[in-house]
Every structure is written in structure tokens, then in C-alpha cells.
Amino acid sequence: MTSTLTPPTGTGSDGDDSRPPRASRLTWRQRISIFDVKASPYAYVAPFFLLFGLVGLFPLAYTFWVSLFDWDLLKGQGDFVGMENFWAILNDRFFWNSIRNTISIFLLSAIPQLAMALLLAYLLDQGLRAKTFWRMSILLPYVVTPVAVAIIFSSVFNEADGLVNNLLNLIGIPDQQWKHDTFLSHIAIASMVNWRWTGYNTLILLAAMQAVPRDLYESAAIDGAGAARRFFSVTIPSIRPTLIFVVITATIGGLQIFTEPRLFDVSNAGGIGGADRQFQTTVLFMWELAFFRRDFGEASAVAWLLFLLIVAFGLVNFLLSRRVATGDARGGRRAARRAARKGADA
């Protein structure tokens, strides 16, 4: 067909330049072509939004609907109670306990994890021999499912005969209460998260670092900047957008920790996060409410409060990491953006 236009390419160009020059009297077919050019891009991106609406937006809205009712897991919808579920949760000491635990575990995991990932990415960026081997080995823990990780670490941190306590005993430290002491249990759980996610973040950061133009390093070196100075003044500012991406995904993931505390000690009511809820995270609290105590209404309220919390945290992180990572290497910005795109693809 002569009038068939080439469909717009995936680069996001709107296809303006292929518009037929004669604007006077358009045939029916031409009109369709124009409509095609203008509307098709939306059709191409529509599946994502449809899917998002179906599995993202709808559950979000429906959860809010459920949170307004007395809603038993088994018996289903009950009386309308308005915001009562929210007030009940806000006055529930276990909710606040879970928030404290979540934030503590999040900080204990996100900060060392990102620092470690940055360092590892930097090392991997240094032209090692057998690069692929090192990169693959760093990603390996990510391949293991969280359930397997939790079960293995639960045994490693076993209080009576676990590997960690045995090792500590070797150097004269007595057995530690990994599953009963609040702080120690947070460390144990954070270590699972770190073990699994450090490699993943490393690779994303590595991809970004590789996109930093080498001549920047060269000129910095000629100007007399040492390795540390180059890292902080060239590398970090150049990979800023990727860093923000990694920080935000780590935040979202960190605030939704569930599998690790759920399976860390299953001897208490099948795993509610310790006898005294020492390591019950908010998602685990929500699970206990919904599937153990069968209160779907309150659990939905928790889900919404957690959603708001994550949004707030994400915003704070975004602002913080923007400030922290803003360096003086303006020239590296475009490269950084390119790197971010590459990183996101990785």
C-alpha cells in the first residue's frame, strides 16, 4: 500500500516528519493513516497501563474499600466501619513495634548493602582478569530464592548449634541469642537481605560506572586527583541517577521485608516474628492480621498505611540522594543519564 506509513520506531519519535505534506483534502485512507500515527504509540504503551490498572491500581483501590469494613478472612464482608480500622491500627502497639522493626532492619540492610555494592562495583570496574567470572559470582546469591535463603540462614543462626554461634565460640564469645534478642535478630535478618541483594545492586551500579567516559578519569588523574578523589568527584556524580534508582528500589524492597522474618523462627505461631515480635516487620504483622487473626479489614488498613509510609520514605530518599550525589562534574551529567538508562536495562 503506497499510503501505508512506516510505524513509529521505538525511540519515542512522534513520527511528525513522515506526515504527508498535502493537508488540503485528505482521503479516508489518509485520515486513518494519520490517526494511526497519532494513536498507535498510545496503543503500544497501553498494555502496560492496562496491566498496571489491573494488578496495581485496582488492588490498591479495592484494599482501601476492604479497609472500611469489618472483613473476616473466612466469612467475608461485614459491617461498614469507616475509618475505625485505621484508628484501631494506629493505636495498636504491635503496629508501631512492626514499624520500628522494619525501619531498623531496613537501615541495617540498605546502608551496608549500598556501600558494599558501590565498593564492589568500583573494584569490578578496574579491568580484572576473568571479568565475567567475578560478575557472575557476585550475582549468584540473587538466583537463590528468598525462602531457601531464609531456611539456610535460620539454621546458620540457630542458637543452640548454629554455625555462627559455633564460630563465635571458637574465638571465645559465648552463644548469642540470634532469635530472641531484638537487635541481634535484626542483624541476622539484615544479613540475609544483604547477602541476596548486594550482588544485584553491584551489577546495576557497575553498568552505570562503565558508561562513565574514561577521559574524565584521565583528565582528573592528570590534574592530580588520587583514586579516592576520582571516585567521589567523578564516579559518584556520574552515576547519580542510577544511584537514586538503586536507593529507591532498595527502600521499597527494604520496607516490604517478609519472607526472611517469616521463616527465621517458625516455632512461634508458625512464624510471627519471634515470641515477643522482636523481628516482626510491618508486612509480617499484616500477614498475621489477615491470615492468622483473620481480620482482613485491619490488615487492609495496615497495607494502606504501609503504602503511604513507603511513598513518604521514597520521597525523602529521592531528595536526600539528589543532594548527596550532586557533585561539581556537570559535564558528566549526560553520560550519567545514559548510564542510568543502561543501568535500568541491565
Add this chain to the structure above:
Amino acid sequence: MKLSRHTKVAAALAGAASVALLASACSSDGGGTDEAASDEPITLTITTFGTFGYDDLYEQYMDENPNITIEATNIDTGGNARTDAFTKIAAGSGLSDIVAIEEGWLGSIMEVSDTFVDLRDFGIEDRSGDWVDWKYAQATDADGRVIGYGTDIGPEGLCYNGVLFEEAGLPSDRAEVAELIDGDWEHFFDVGRDYQEATGKAWYDHSGFVWNAMVNQLDEGYYTADGELNVEGNAELQERFELLGAATEDGLSAAQAAWDWNGGKSFVDGTFATFVCPGWMLGVVQGNTEAGGGDASTGWDFADVFPGGAANWGGAFLAVPETSENQAAAAALADWLTQPEQQVAQFEAAGTFPSTVAAQDELAANPTPNEFFNDAPVGEILAGRSVGVVAQFKGPDDSVIQENVFGPPLQKLDRGEVSTQEAWDEAIVLLDELVG
């Protein structure tokens, strides 16, 4: 389209008719399942938990009924099976054709008993006399619908380690042990104090299981018979709690993590000397001892005695959900699995004590020694232990009270972090927060 729908209906009708034939054939001779069954291949799914001992029975059933394929799932603990079942009931789909329901959370299921088919439609009434009467009554809801075929019951005896008893200068012969322990809980703990004094070691594994046993033994537990919460101000319950607390404060508890027991090693290295054993727990004891590297020589034995008299803990039912597409075939399988003959086979595989009278009589009449438990005739002993058991009413939140309300304070008590009074107070606070 229309045609196919017709054929579907016709097929369904034919299926129902043949199953009705089958069911009547079943009830007339009490067992045969091979007549008149449609040869249409049917896949039945079944979900059980813990050690159920059904694997060989599935094979046998599939051999006898070539058109049936059984796909079985076994969930590690009753607690996880509960979550699994609840989630699927809430979702409205996903339940297998046969679901094993534990007595502890039967109370919750009874609130939505219409999720499961009325087994009277499949002839369970003709068999009602098979079971001990309270088992059949437990599976009957307020409207008289019967939703479960009883599998096992949990009469409790005492597992003890004969080797450890001997080392402590206590009798180790099971008849003598029965005599030694015979009495109330206070007496049981006193013997434990003697043991502890002689060896410095704990008497029982952790307070939680002992507490379950103590509560289950009462006529009314966490709920009264008419379904009212019965914890706060329940002097009988509190008195038992204080007995247990005093014993624990004296160091009789080994403060073990339940369902872990240090990977089973605690059953082997002499951490504790006694263990409360409902029938189904025998399989758990054996499994954990073996996982911990032990065997029959580790010394576990089973005595015909239980502190405070007869008690029941647990037991299960097989139910068929309304969502099942093969209700009749599923009911036929569940029916077959709970026949006395199969219950005896199940007992031999997993130690679960039968809920049918004929099977119980059989075990009592033909005592077979259990190699692992120092050749104890466990079937005969459990038959004796089941005499005088009364079913306790299980309320909707029974399992939450057991696990989430009393579990944590008891664990803290075990670890010496709180006193008995503090533990009880905390349980009451938790009760108010979680259930009240």
C-alpha cells in the same frame, strides 16, 4: 456451543448417577469400591499435613481403581495447613478435592461450614456408628450438616526416655513408669523435680506442648461448651497455668523451639526426658530422633499413663469442599481412607490413632510391638488412653489463643524472662488485644 453444554450436563448427570450407584454399593457391603464405577479417568487432589501415613494407601486405592489418579500434597505442620486452607477458602478457589482439617482449627472452619459439602449426601450417616460418637459429633455443624470423615484422634500417653530414667535412678520399665507417673499434674512435676535434682537436666521439652495437654484435658478449654470465651477469670485454667509456671521456674523445661528441637538433636542428646505424646506425635518423635542422628537405642519408650487422666490433643477430618469438581469421587476416596481397615494401616505407617471403634478394637486385640519405642505395644496403649476422652468444644479462635496468646508468654517463661504471674498477665493482655 449449545450441544457441548448439553453433553456436559448429560455427562455430569451420568457421573452423578453412577456415583450414587457406587455410594449405595459402598454402604451395603461397607467397603467395595470397584463395582459400577464409571471408567472416566478422574484426578483427585488431596492435602494433608504432618505425618499422615497415607502414601501406601493412595497407591493401593489407585491400583484398585485404575481410573483414579491421586495427587497428594502434604504440608509440614497443622499450622501451615491452616493458613493454606484459610487462604484458599478466602480466595474462593484452590482447595484440593479433599482437605484434611485439624481439630484445633475446626472451630474456625465451622463458622463457614457451608464451604464444605454435606457428607450426608454421600452416605456418611450409614457409617455414623463407625466412629467414637464424639468424633462424629465434632464434624457436625449447627445445622446438622456433617462435613468431615474422622481420620485419627489424639489420645495422649507419655513418651519417656528409658535410658535417661535409668541414669537418674528412676524405674525405666514401662509398667513401673506408668505407676510412678500415675496421678495429677502436680505429681508429674514432682517426679520431674526429683529427676532434675538427680541429673540437673530438664524434664519436658518446652511448656507450650505441656500447656496444650493440660488445657485439652479440661471439660471446657478456652471456650465454654456454648461458645463463650473462657480464659479470664477461669480459676481452673489459671491454677493449671500456675502449676506449669512453678515447674518451669524450677528448671523443668528445656525451653526448646517447637517443631525444631535443634534439628532433632535434643531428642538424642538427653536434653529432656519426657514428652507429651498424642498418637500422631509418635511419628514426630521418631522422625525428629532420626533426624537428630538417633534410633531405637536412644531409649524412647511409651507409657500407658498421662498426668491428670485421659486427654485428647488433635486429630483430623477429611472434608470435601463445595468447589471440588469431583465431589462424589472425592467423598468415596475420603470414605475409603477412613474405613477401619485403612485407619489401622495409617496407624502402622504414622502412629495416628484411629477414630473408628472397629479399628481401635483391632489395635487393642492385636498388640504389635513398635520397634522404635522399645517394642512398646503403642496401639494397645493408645486404645487404653482413649478410654474416657471427652471432646472439648473448640471455638473460632482456639488456635490463635493457643499459638499467639499463650505461646509467646510461655516461651518467655521457659527462658526465665518473666515470672509465672507476669506470663499469665501478658497472656490476658494478648488475649484482649488479639481476640477480645
